[in-house]
Amino acid sequence: MTEKYVVPEGVPVFTSKRWILAYTAIFGFFFLYCVRTNISVAIVCMVKSQQMNITAGGNLTQENLSDMTKSCANEASKTFDTTEFEWDKSTQSAILSSFFYGYFILQIPGGWLAGRFGGKKVIGSMFVVNALTTLLVPVCARLDYRLVMALRILLGISSSVTYPAMQTMWGVWAPPLERSRLASFTYSGSLIGNIFTFSASGLLCEYGFDNGWGSIFYIIGTGTLLWAGLWMFVVADTPSEHPTITKLEQRYIIDSIGDKDGKVLSTPWKKLFLCRANWSCLAAHFCNNWMHYTLMTSLPTFMKAVLKFDIKTNGLLSAVPYIAMVVVSIAGGHVADWLRKNYLSTRFVRRSFQSISFLGSAACLVGVGFVTCENRYVAVALLTTAVGLEGLVNSGFMVNTIDFAPRYAGLLFGINNTISTIPGMLAPLVAGALTPNDTPEEWRNVFYVCAGLIFLAALVFGFTAQTDLEPWARAADSESTVAHPTPIKKLPEENGVEPKLNKLSIICSERL
Numbered sequence: 001m002t003e004k005y006v007v008p009e010g011v012p013v014f015t016s017k018r019w020i021l022a023y024t025a026i027f028g029f030f031f032l033y034c035v036r037t038n039i040s041v042a043i044v045c046m047v048k049s050q051q052m053n054i055t056a057g058g059n060l061t062q063e064n065l066s067d068m069t070k071s072c073a074n075e076a077s078k079t080f081d082t083t084e085f086e087w088d089k090s091t092q093s094a095i096l097s098s099f100f101y102g103y104f105i106l107q108i109p110g111g112w113l114a115g116r117f118g119g120k121k122v123i124g125s126m127f128v129v130n131a132l133t134t135l136l137v138p139v140c141a142r143l144d145y146r147l148v149m150a151l152r153i154l155l156g157i158s159s160s161v162t163y164p165a166m167q168t169m170w171g172v173w174a175p176p177l178e179r180s181r182l183a184s185f186t187y188s189g190s191l192i193g194n195i196f197t198f199s200a201s202g203l204l205c206e207y208g209f210d211n212g213w214g215s216i217f218y219i220i221g222t223g224t225l226l227w228a229g230l231w232m233f234v235v236a237d238t239p240s241e242h243p244t245i246t247k248l249e250q251r252y253i254i255d256s257i258g259d260k261d262g263k264v265l266s267t268p269w270k271k272l273f274l275c276r277a278n279w280s281c282l283a284a285h286f287c288n289n290w291m292h293y294t295l296m297t298s299l300p301t302f303m304k305a306v307l308k309f310d311i312k313t314n315g316l317l318s319a320v321p322y323i324a325m326v327v328v329s330i331a332g333g334h335v336a337d338w339l340r341k342n343y344l345s346t347r348f349v350r351r352s353f354q355s356i357s358f359l360g361s362a363a364c365l366v367g368v369g370f371v372t373c374e375n376r377y378v379a380v381a382l383l384t385t386a387v388g389l390e391g392l393v394n395s396g397f398m399v400n401t402i403d404f405a406p407r408y409a410g411l412l413f414g415i416n417n418t419i420s421t422i423p424g425m426l427a428p429l430v431a432g433a434l435t436p437n438d439t440p441e442e443w444r445n446v447f448y449v450c451a452g453l454i455f456l457a458a459l460v461f462g463f464t465a466q467t468d469l470e471p472w473a474r475a476a477d478s479e480s481t482v483a484h485p486t487p488i489k490k491l492p493e494e495n496g497v498e499p500k501l502n503k504l505s506i507i508c509s510e511r512l
Contacts (some may be wrong), residue, residue, distance in 0.1 A: 011252045017245045029189030031224040035134045041201035042213045048083045098149040102156025110161030111414030114168035118237030122165045127228035129158035134221035138214040168410030172238045175256040184333025184394035191326045268472045277404045277466035284397035285416045287457035290423040291450040298431045305438035307376040324388030336395035347467040354396030358458035361386040362451035369444030405473035
């Protein structure tokens, strides 16, 4: 059975308060990834290079290197005059990985806190912590590297609430037929932040103040702090609490979602963990993260060791796949909602978009393993396609919890993201263990593992994903569902004029 509801004329779209929330949030996720990844670039110009690793040993000399390898060796041997620290490899690895030690901690509590107290306060306060931990890195680095590790752990803790809390906010702000585009637009900020950090931090290392690397943390930390103030000023936890939202938009959002305030006073923990719809999301989330973290941490190494790109070209080409991912993410969200509105059910769109993402990426990764150095730009094209298709996940499992449990979307995402953080620690280790000699055959096995996991996830999610509102996730005072919004009977007069209703019928979540 297909239910329809009437959308009132005059409800704004791109100038609406829900889209202003999205515009503000995309910059938040931009800064979230800036503070998260800045240390990866900054540490290159913080630590004195140990050139003996490249030139010493007698066997590896400039005379017996190939032209391609010479280029890599020459670039790798370049140092910055402003380096200050003599941290060994184990110390650097400890600093780089310390973020994930904290990233586990508040994933689940973050979703619960946002559902209980509102995402505005939770996100805003934690971004202040993000800013302060970033601003203090230069000072602490000059005192003791263990203080930097402590800051990174604290940064991981404060960052861990952002995705679950944002899911909670979209659960009460995103009308059913706008969820894909709003979520895709918002979360693309993390990709833009990643691209920006790797590009701009290299320039700041060379031209910035405070020995170059210090300016990375000061500029990004200050920007993050300013954004936190903007967030607290612009957004509201729910449409009913926003001081300047129009009555038309407020009524449209509340009636279409069927939840007046979105606050969660009690949590059905047992039903959350036993929810089969969420297990489908978890399987997709875990396997997607394995591919994501493998490529994010190992792609530059593969391009250098197998495809023989020099470091400057390597950095540029490593960013290209993520640019494609931003484009696909935003465009995919609009296409998904357009299909849901006009032609297809929500469940079919979620399943098909996620399946296209996984199966397409798996095929491209298998192909990459067979590309030789002579055809290395074919490998770049395949990697760009594989990572670009990952952008469709924002119209698949990423937004699926808002479909079947909008009141608990943040908490469910926190549970899933906690478990799905494990690949962030394991995937790079597995890739390293499979490639001791960095041969093409060894790297082929890395891509096989990624392709196999996401192929399995495509089967699980493609056949089991659900979008119908779970009975335990229904608002106590609402008879509506997220998949089947309540018809708008009559809108209140505004300025003495009763708004006209557009008879455009919107099709929502037709059962397959």
